[in-house]
Every structure is written in structure tokens, then in C-alpha cells.
Amino acid sequence: MQGLRLSAARFLLTVLLLAGTAFADGNKAPAVSMAVQSVSLASVTADRLQFTARVSVMSSRKVTMHEVVFRQLYANGIPFYASPVEDRLTLLPGKSVTLPKALTLTVYLHDLSSLKPLRKLVKDESVAITGTAYANLDLNAAEKLFLATGHARVQIKIDNAVELRIPGGALAKVAALLLIDHAQAGLESTGSAWESATRMFSGQREALRKSFEPALVLAHATYQLKDGEGKSFPFESTATGFRVGGNQVVLPKCVLAPWKFDPYVAASMQKDGSLKISDYELVLWPANARIRDDAGQLTMDQAWRLSTQQIKILPLTKDDSDSMLLSLDDGKIVKVKVHRRQGPAALGLVEITDPAVPAMSTAIATSGKADEAANHAASDSFAVFYFPEGIEARTAKPGMLLMSAEQGLSSLELDIDSSGWGSPVIAGQSVVGVVTDEHSIVPISDAGRELNFNTSQPGAAPGGR
Numbered sequence: 001m002q003g004l005r006l007s008a009a010r011f012l013l014t015v016l017l018l019a020g021t022a023f024a025d026g027n028k029a030p031a032v033s034m035a036v037q038s039v040s041l042a043s044v045t046a047d048r049l050q051f052t053a054r055v056s057v058m059s060s061r062k063v064t065m066h067e068v069v070f071r072q073l074y075a076n077g078i079p080f081y082a083s084p085v086e087d088r089l090t091l092l093p094g095k096s097v098t099l100p101k102a103l104t105l106t107v108y109l110h111d112l113s114s115l116k117p118l119r120k121l122v123k124d125e126s127v128a129i130t131g132t133a134y135a136n137l138d139l140n141a142a143e144k145l146f147l148a149t150g151h152a153r154v155q156i157k158i159d160n161a162v163e164l165r166i167p168g169g170a171l172a173k174v175a176a177l178l179l180i181d182h183a184q185a186g187l188e189s190t191g192s193a194w195e196s197a198t199r200m201f202s203g204q205r206e207a208l209r210k211s212f213e214p215a216l217v218l219a220h221a222t223y224q225l226k227d228g229e230g231k232s233f234p235f236e237s238t239a240t241g242f243r244v245g246g247n248q249v250v251l252p253k254c255v256l257a258p259w260k261f262d263p264y265v266a267a268s269m270q271k272d273g274s275l276k277i278s279d280y281e282l283v284l285w286p287a288n289a290r291i292r293d294d295a296g297q298l299t300m301d302q303a304w305r306l307s308t309q310q311i312k313i314l315p316l317t318k319d320d321s322d323s324m325l326l327s328l329d330d331g332k333i334v335k336v337k338v339h340r341r342q343g344p345a346a347l348g349l350v351e352i353t354d355p356a357v358p359a360m361s362t363a364i365a366t367s368g369k370a371d372e373a374a375n376h377a378a379s380d381s382f383a384v385f386y387f388p389e390g391i392e393a394r395t396a397k398p399g400m401l402l403m404s405a406e407q408g409l410s411s412l413e414l415d416i417d418s419s420g421w422g423s424p425v426i427a428g429q430s431v432v433g434v435v436t437d438e439h440s441i442v443p444i445s446d447a448g449r450e451l452n453f454n455t456s457q458p459g460a461a462p463g464g465r
Contacts, residue, residue, distance in 0.1 A: 073131035344450035
């Protein structure tokens with residue numbers, strides 16, 4: 001399972017936060033709901049399906065909403081990605097408002113071990129969408145006093161089913177099903193998740209793989225949250241990282257201290273001081289290393305582990321926390337502090353201490369070159385490496401996305417989930433940024449200054465275990 005297990009945290013909140021702090025009557029935080037009104041098939045290509053969705057929002061009172069991001073989205077159990085919404089929207093009490101722009105939903109075929117569920121979705125023309133949205137709300141005076149800020153981030157659950165619309169009618173539907181069937185045949189013939197498509201790279205893609213794959217690592221963190229009675233609740237987090245020279249590895253802090261990023265865990269720990277983090281473990285697999293054995297069990301044969309002193313976590317930067325409002329199952333609203341995923345403070349450094357692992361020469365551009373590369377014109381492409389299957393895969397096989405941006409790095413829109421946090425963003429032959437969530441990329445020059453990582457240490461040619 002990728003990402004954090006939330007069920008245990010929700011259980012803790014039921015026990016620990018039932019009487020949690022809420023706004024006084026008359027100053028309650030708004031209850032915000034979101035529903036998918038319609039979904040239409042937009043395009044079918046050799047590597048992805050894209051849909052457009054109209055989404056409505058409703059609030060219990062007047063409030064201004066902006067900067068909505070989506071996480072852990074599934075359509076009939078199939079993971080998909082939606083770009084963030086940046087429009088400001090005024091919500092009136094009890095009135096449904098449709099977002100001004102349709103959402104673009106993307107399903108990458110190489111993310112799937114089988115395309116049969118996707119075929120059924122198109123064939124049945126029915127979509128059940130589940131997931132979570134996080135929206136920033138402008139607050140009233142009482143709420144500003146409560147949070148000591150002018151806005152708050154709220155969580156909105158999404159769970160509804162709609163009919164799939166297919167423009168072009170029966171012929172378009174048949175064409176889409178034929179392409180999916182062709183893709184499934186290629187998938188079954190190669191025996192891996194959409195290998196037949198991901199191997200059809202241009203010379204540019206092959207050059208990028210050769211240059212950067214040896215620097216990639218798949219990171220997986222596990223820990224226990226223990227209460228005062230000794231009860232334990234397991235959590236885990238998965239992300240991407242990359243080596244930056246010598247034996248240093250850049251990782252998102254959400255795998256180095258994942259409890260700081262999860263609002264349920266943070267709320268539980270803030271409420272009950274007896275809750276403790278224990279049994280934290282961090283495992284890194286280099287790109288293309290074996291993750292699971294023939295029986296499908298996790299194997300550490302080709303991994304580096306914190307518990308065996310093959311890696312160590314270097315001192316973390318100062319936390320950059322933000323307040324958000326969390327709605328409990330009983331309807332109460334509580335304030336929690338979580339670490340921001342944006343900015344260089346959301347990153348950290350790990351050092352590989354295993355003497356059997358050779359140092360590697362850096363693949364990172366100097367800050368000047370990185371700044372120049374980050375401002376490439378729209379005709380230039382950016383590449384993002386990540387591990388789409390996480391630890392569910394047999395091997396740590398990287399995926400790669402090629403994208404373009406109208407205004408350089410700052411306008412790049414990412415369609416990857418939490419497995420891609422920590423991914424390097426590449427322009428030309430230089431790493432120019434680091435992904436910290438689907439809405440944020442930290443320029444490599446900022447990351448280098450914050451973490452003070454080595455970008456010039458000579459060493460052996462790139463390589464792993």
C-alpha cells in the first residue's frame with residue numbers, strides 16, 4: 001500500500017478528539033462538500049486516458065475558497081490524477097456552485113498492472129470517484145483569531161458515482177475499447193506494467209534514462225504510533241529520491257518524518273501527549289533493484305536500511321508548519337498543525353553509509369545552470385522520474401513523464417501522486433527542481449542552499465548495489 005494508512009489515525013481521533021476544540025456556536029467553521037457532476041472521455045492515446053469532470057462545491061455558510069488540490073483519487077478503484085484548481089470561488093450558504101473550469105483527470109496506463117478495470121469503466125460508462133480534496137478558505141474574524149492566520153486549509157471528501165459520457169457515441173467508444181485491448185495485449189506479452197509503452201522511448205528518453213536512472217531511489221518509511229497503554233497503530237509512506245553526488249540522497253521530508261505531514265496523526269499527537277512515535281524504519285531501493293521475491297514478499301537483498309546502519313538521516317531543516325481545519329466524524333472542527341509540503345523545508349538529506357556502495361559523480365547542475373534551465377521556453381520539455389507502482393512492484397522500475405510548460409518550471413503541471421514526491425525534474429541534462437507535491441516544485445538551487453548538499457564531489461561513475 002502506498003501513502004499513509006489513515007484508518008488507525010481516524011480511530012485514534014474518535015477516541016482522543018471526541019471532545020476536541022470546536023468553534024463557538026455562531027462562529028462554526030464552514031462545512032464544505034464536493035461532488036462530481038459529470039465525467040466525459042476526452043482523449044485516448046498510447047500511454048494515457050484523459051477525462052474531463054465538472055465538479056460542484058457547497059458550503060454551510062458564505063466563504064471564499066481557493067487553491068484546491070486533490071489526493072488519493074480513484075475511479076472505480078483505478079488511480080488517476082487531477083491538476084490543482086487555482087480559481088477563487090465565493091460560496092453561498094447551501095448553494096451548489098460549479099467550478100469555473102472542468103478538471104482534467106488523467107489515467108496513465110503504465111501505472112496499472114492490468115487494464116481490465118479501465119476497459120470495464122469505459123464499457124459500462126459508469127464512474128465511481130473517491131478521493132480527497134484540500135482547499136484554502138478565507139476566514140472570518142473569529143476564525144482568524146482561532147487560527148492566528150487569515151486562511152485555513154480544509155479537507156473535503158469525494159465519494160459519488162456518475163455516468164461516463166463519451167463524445168462521438170458508439171464509434172468513439174469502440175475505438176477507445178480497441179486501443180485499451182491492444183494495450184492489454186502488449187501488457188500481457190511483456191509481463192510488466194505497461195512495459196510495451198514505456199520502452200518505446202525516443203533517443204532523448206533513452207539518454208535521460210541512461211544519465212539519471214542510476215541516481216534514483218525508491219524510499220519507503222514505516223513507523224508505529226503508540227498510546228499510553230502500549231497499543232500500536234502502523235503507518236507507512238512511500239516516495240522517490242535521488243542521489244546528488246558522493247553518497248548523499250535528497251528525499252522529501254514526508255518519508256523522513258511522515259507523522260508531521262498527516263493531519264490525523266498530527267491531531268492525535270497534539271491532543272494526547274502520551275502518543276509516541278516508535279519503530280521508525282527507512283528503506284531505500286536503488287532504481288531497478290528487486291523489491292519482492294518470487295513469493296511476492298518484500299526483500300531487502302538489494303536495499304539500504306536505516307536499522308542496519310547502511311544509511312543515516314542527516315540533520316533536518318527547521319519545520320515549516322501551517323494550521324489547517326480538520327473535520328471529525330462527529331462533525332466537530334479541530335485545528336491542527338501540519339508540515340507544509342511546499343518549499344525547500346519539505347526536503348531532507350540521507351547519507352548512504354554502506355561501504356560496499358561506491359560514491360557517484362553528481363548529476364546535478366550548478367545553481368546558475370539550473371536557474372537558466374528552469375526558464376526554458378515552452379518548446380522545451382521537462383522530464384520527471386518516479387516509481388508509479390511503489391513497493392507493490394517486483395522491481396523498483398522508474399517511470400518517466402515528459403511535459404512542457406508555457407512559463408518554465410513555475411508553470412509545470414504535475415499529474416503524479418504521492419509516489420512521485422521527491423522526484424527530480426530535469427531540463428536538458430540538468431536536474432532543475434524537486435517535486436514536493438502535485439502543486440509544488442522546489443528549484444534545485446533553493447534546495448541546495450537549504451540542505452547544503454554537495455553538487456561537485458567527484459567520485460565513481462553512477463551506480464548502485
